[in-house]
Amino acid sequence: MLLALAVWYAVAWTALAIEPVDRRDWLLENILALTAIAALAVTYRWFQFSTPSYVLITVFLTLHAVGAHYTYAEVPFGFWLKDTFGLSRNPFDRLVHFSYGLFLVYPFREVLVRLAGIGGFWAFYLPVSGMLAQGGLFEVIEAIVAKIVSPELGTAYLGMQGDEWDAQMDMLSALLGAMVTMSVLSVAGGRSKTAGKRDR
Structure with a gap:
């Protein structure tokens, strides 16, 4: 399964690397994505995620590759929405x-x-809190990268579209997404425990 996911992403990334809307922005967008992939490869020997996790990571990276190809503010599907x-x-x-x-x-x-061996309430709260913290960290990193690597590409890279609250709204969006997943996981876990008790 992992090989299939790797092939899928490699093919999608390669296809989306052909004639992007803005090559310099595309390069900038892919710095963090390729760094993350390299980190997954390097740490694989010591820590392997579950198959669902690798699927979710691949889906997200594919969406990111689409955004990098068009620049986030110019994705056709976004204009349709x-x-x-x-x-x-x-x-x-x-x-x-x-x-x-x-x-x-x-x-x-x-x-x-x-x-870390966390469980119970903390196994749902800390992941959400951590994603909010990561979202804030990445907003800072993106701003620094844009400033150092290519200040003139900052607007396209950050996808602000004239919104002065863009960074905060991006963080809120990530927070809401994380809350949805943890809520579903919590409900599903509670139902499976209830079903297990009934089967006894």
Whole structure:
């Protein structure tokens, strides 16, 4: 399964690397993504995520690759959403930040449960809190990278679209995504325990 996911992402990434809307922005967007992939490869010997986690990570990275190809503010699907729902801006950037929390909080929880041994309430609260902290950290890192590597690409790279509250809204989007996943996981866990008791 892991090999299939790797092949899928490699093919998707390669296809989306062909003639992106802005090559310099595409390079900038891929710095953190490729760093994350390298980290997963290097640490694989010591820590393997579950199959669901690898699937969720791959889905998120694929969405990110789409955003990098078009630049987040220019993704066609985002314009369709904007026109369909009468939005004031292309929401694809917000969608991916929401997906960041929605898809990556589960792997993050897996790390906390397996390595730190957390359980109970903390196994649901800390992953959500951690994703909010990561969202804030990445907003800071993105701003620094944009400033150092290519200040003139800052607006395209950060996808602000004239919104002075863009960073805060991105963090909120990630927080909501993480809360959705942990809520579903909590309810599913509670139901499975109830069903288990009834079967006894």
